[in-house]
Each structure stands twice: as structure tokens, then as C-alpha cells.
Amino acid sequence: MQILIKMYHMLNKGKNLALTVGLLAGLSFTACQNNGATKSEQVEKDSLEAYVDERIKIYEKVKLTTNINALSPSERKMLPLLIEAAGIMDELFWKQAYPKRDSLLSTIKSENTREFVRINYGPWDRLNGDKPFVTGIGEKPLTGTFYPLGMTKEELESSDVKDKYGLYSVIRRKEGKLVSVPYHVEFANELLKASNLLKEAASLAEDPGLKKYLNLRADALVTDKYEASDYAWLDMKNNGLDIIIGPIENYEDKLLNARAAFEAYVLVKDKEWSKRLAKYVAMLPALQKGLPVEAKYKQEVPGTDSELNAYDVVYYAGDCNSGSKTIAVNLPNDEVIQQKKGTRRSQLKNAMKAKFDKILVPISKELIAPEQQQYINFDSFFANVMFHEVAHGLGIKNTITGKGTVRASLQEQYSWLEEGKADVLGLYMVTSMLKSGDLEGDLKSFYTTYMAGILRSVRFGASSAHGKANMQCFNYFKEKGAFQRSEAGVYSVNFEKFESAMNDLSKYILTLQGNGDKSAVLKAQQERGIIGAELQADLDRLGRKGIPVDIVFEQGVDVLGVK
Numbered sequence: 001m002q003i004l005i006k007m008y009h010m011l012n013k014g015k016n017l018a019l020t021v022g023l024l025a026g027l028s029f030t031a032c033q034n035n036g037a038t039k040s041e042q043v044e045k046d047s048l049e050a051y052v053d054e055r056i057k058i059y060e061k062v063k064l065t066t067n068i069n070a071l072s073p074s075e076r077k078m079l080p081l082l083i084e085a086a087g088i089m090d091e092l093f094w095k096q097a098y099p100k101r102d103s104l105l106s107t108i109k110s111e112n113t114r115e116f117v118r119i120n121y122g123p124w125d126r127l128n129g130d131k132p133f134v135t136g137i138g139e140k141p142l143t144g145t146f147y148p149l150g151m152t153k154e155e156l157e158s159s160d161v162k163d164k165y166g167l168y169s170v171i172r173r174k175e176g177k178l179v180s181v182p183y184h185v186e187f188a189n190e191l192l193k194a195s196n197l198l199k200e201a202a203s204l205a206e207d208p209g210l211k212k213y214l215n216l217r218a219d220a221l222v223t224d225k226y227e228a229s230d231y232a233w234l235d236m237k238n239n240g241l242d243i244i245i246g247p248i249e250n251y252e253d254k255l256l257n258a259r260a261a262f263e264a265y266v267l268v269k270d271k272e273w274s275k276r277l278a279k280y281v282a283m284l285p286a287l288q289k290g291l292p293v294e295a296k297y298k299q300e301v302p303g304t305d306s307e308l309n310a311y312d313v314v315y316y317a318g319d320c321n322s323g324s325k326t327i328a329v330n331l332p333n334d335e336v337i338q339q340k341k342g343t344r345r346s347q348l349k350n351a352m353k354a355k356f357d358k359i360l361v362p363i364s365k366e367l368i369a370p371e372q373q374q375y376i377n378f379d380s381f382f383a384n385v386m387f388h389e390v391a392h393g394l395g396i397k398n399t400i401t402g403k404g405t406v407r408a409s410l411q412e413q414y415s416w417l418e419e420g421k422a423d424v425l426g427l428y429m430v431t432s433m434l435k436s437g438d439l440e441g442d443l444k445s446f447y448t449t450y451m452a453g454i455l456r457s458v459r460f461g462a463s464s465a466h467g468k469a470n471m472q473c474f475n476y477f478k479e480k481g482a483f484q485r486s487e488a489g490v491y492s493v494n495f496e497k498f499e500s501a502m503n504d505l506s507k508y509i510l511t512l513q514g515n516g517d518k519s520a521v522l523k524a525q526q527e528r529g530i531i532g533a534e535l536q537a538d539l540d541r542l543g544r545k546g547i548p549v550d551i552v553f554e555q556g557v558d559v560l561g562v563k
């Protein structure tokens, strides 16, 4: 079971509620003015189309490319095979999310609505609480297609069905009785096809680690036994290409968070950056000693065996391509494998660059003081995101108060605080390594870009752990004078106070975690995990100026030129 473990790194998942509240209010107003029963359907259709015409603007389109010339001839031959296999995951995710895609699309005339259905893999707006946006659709059923329509948790729990909470099966009703059907049976044809494509790619692979992984993953797809391929994936060190493929995350199962949804990422490794990342992981134990907190809160020794790599992602398919797009991934999810062997954290560099160009830069132009805009750059953004990932390894995993692990003692208050910790300790790492000469760059750039990053991430809303973490940071830094807001609503960093605020917040969070005092964390969230009226007004300006919330991709063999 992986219900409590949010290992997949959703740096950019969340909802931009601020942007839509006004819109929704407008819609209900329109609907109220037209009470004629014969007209009501048309009115609903018109207002939903108007809704979609606004909402589709939150997504900016970008092309996914990489330097194909850096690939070997056999890698260039493998890419189309991997992309085709990924395409099958996309089809399978449609089957899971909304199996009647084609008949739905055939009834929709508005091109925007058709496109919005494709972006959302169905007629529900994923970044606005799954609001239905097609006439007559109704609420998204909690059961999805993972369970029979109308089945309740209680019915499943009291039944004697096999594999109740299985990752890799669906529950069906047969002659009134619940039965489970494994994915490799339910989706046999598609999975066999994908499996064969992976085997064909394996036959072309030069790197033995990649060859082994692809063959084992091919076997896993048709047996639902993924362990061996997960281990082989973690063992790979020298591969130039990679593919994350299969049923992986369980967020799409809204009833139980138990069953996994199909997805794939096709990746090209950035070898130079990956080498640099390995160096930083090795520095964790020394950085841990320097943390600005009492010794008892930093007594653990951080592990250095975690794999950290940078990639260009050339294809997103299925679950990870729905709603907002992930730019850093931490896998596998299997807890046993994690304990035995750790995880691999994958930074998707070109997707980050796209979010930087299309979202962070426009936000900065609006919200960062003109004289500090020179400090906003991609290298700082990438480093901040990357060191966030590394910084999850700093601090402590066990409370010092005998309350067990930090995760267990803080329960549902754990995730947002842990994300806040990784943000601020990532910045602490940057600061320390700049001082020691292990990192190059200008501290002012890292700090100003970090500030812009906070303003980007608070838009994810309070329903997202990252959103809350950034709200806390914003409010804490504001109290400490780490930045000023002008009357016109632009922000400028106070470089001296930024560093001391960073140290204070680090100490504050590490102490909360070490104490494992859940009520204190809840209080912190209620006090600082919120958006004040002033900040909200500034964020509303971003919405009005049409600054996107997320990206969608043009991708595939044509875009890459590897056909």
C-alpha cells in the first residue's frame, strides 16, 4: 500500500483556485438570468464553453526536444520504439480515466472544448477540483473505472474479493459478486504490444544495464510483477536513454488511492549535469553538520547512496501528462525496494526550462522589482529545484522525543512541512556551497529567483503541500523583513535579511520535525500556511494578465526528427 507515501515529486501539482473563483461566480450569474426550461441546456452549454475558453489559457504549449546529435545511432533507432511503447500507456490511461473518449469527442463542436478534454484526459477540469466542463456529464465518479460504478469502500472492505487494495488490478462485478481482474488480463493486448516494443528496443541497447532493465520491464508489463525491473532500473548507471513506464502512481484512484495508473516518460540523460549532481549528494554529510540548529536535531547521518540524475524528457504519456506536469520524479514507489536500495530522483531539465520561460519569467516581470529582474535566471531556478530534491536527505527522519519517525508523528501534517524543509534547506545548501566555492554563481540570483519561485508556487493553492509550504515561507520571510513589497505590489529581496531569515526558518522547521509535535505543526499551518489579502491581490493580477499556470506539450518523433 502506498496511500500515505507521496513519493512522486509533484513540484507543480495543484490548483489555481484564485484564478477561477471569479469565473465561477460569473457563470452562476449567467445561469440565473435564464430560467426558461427549454433554454436551460443551451445556456449551460454556452456558459461551459465560456468557462473552457478562459480556462484553456492557463496552459501554454511547448515543444519537447533534445540534442539528438549527442545520441548514438542505435539510441536514435531506439527512441521511436520507446515513444511508441509510451503511446500505448497513453491509450491505457485513457481507458482508465475516460474510456468513452472517442464518442465524447464526436459530440463536441467547440475546438477549445475538444482540446481541453484531451489535456484533461476527460471532461473534468483537473486543476479546478475536477469540475465538469461538458454539458450533462455530472461529477467525476470516485470509483473511476477502477471499481464498479456505485461500489462503496465499505462494500469492498466487507467483501472477500482477492487483491482488495491491489496496485495492479481492477475490481469488477460479476453476477452480483465483486471480483478482481489483474491488469495483465484486463489490458492484455495493449500490454503485450508495449512489451514487444521494449524487447525490440532492448535488442538495440548498447548499455548492458539498460538492456537488462528493458527486458525485465517488458516481462513485468505482461505479468504485473515489477520488482525485478525496479531493481534493475536502480542499478543502471551508464545508460544514455531511459524510460519510466507502467502502472505507477495511485492518485487517479480517488476512492482508495490504491490502484496504479498507466504512464510513461521517455528520457535522454544529461550526463554532464548528472555528474555534477553526484558530487552534491556526496557533500550531504558535511552540510548536515553545518545546519543552523541545535546538535540534537541534526544527529543523523544522511545517506549518500541515492541516485540523482538530470534528463531531457522527450515524451510524457498518460497519468503524468494529465493536468499539471511533473518536473522532478522520485521512484520507485515500492517501500521495500526503497528501504533496501533507495530511490532515483530524476530532474527533467527541459521541462523545467519550459516552466521557467513560460511561467516564472512572466511572473517575475510582473511581481519582482525592475532593478532586481537582472538576477532572475534559469541556472538559479534549476539549482534551486535540484537542491530542493537533494535537501530532502538533510535533517532528521526520527523525532528526538521518542515519538517514532517524523512522518508517523506528524501524519497528514507531514508532507507540507517536509516540502517546506526541502525548499529552505535547498537554499541553505546553495548558500553554503557558494561560500565554500563548491558552486558557482551569484547569491543575489539564487535569492531573487527563489523569491520569484515562492510567488509561482503559492499559486498551487492550499490544497497542495507545495502551495502550503511556500505560503509559510512567504509569510515567515515577510515577518523577518527578507523582502519588501512596494505600494504598486512589486517585491524586492533584502539580501542580508534573506540569509538570516533562511537560517531562522530552517531552525524552526527542523525543530518542529524533531519534536514531532503535531499540534504545533497544525498551528504553524493555520498561522502561516495561508495567503493574505495583499498577496492574493497580487496573484489575481497574474491571472488577469493571462500568465499561464502550467504547460502542455508538442512531442513525438516528428518534433524530435528521429522518424
Ligand SMILES: [Zn+2]
Residues within 6 Å of the ligand: 009, 388, 389, 392, 418, 419, 422
Ligand atoms: Zn519535495
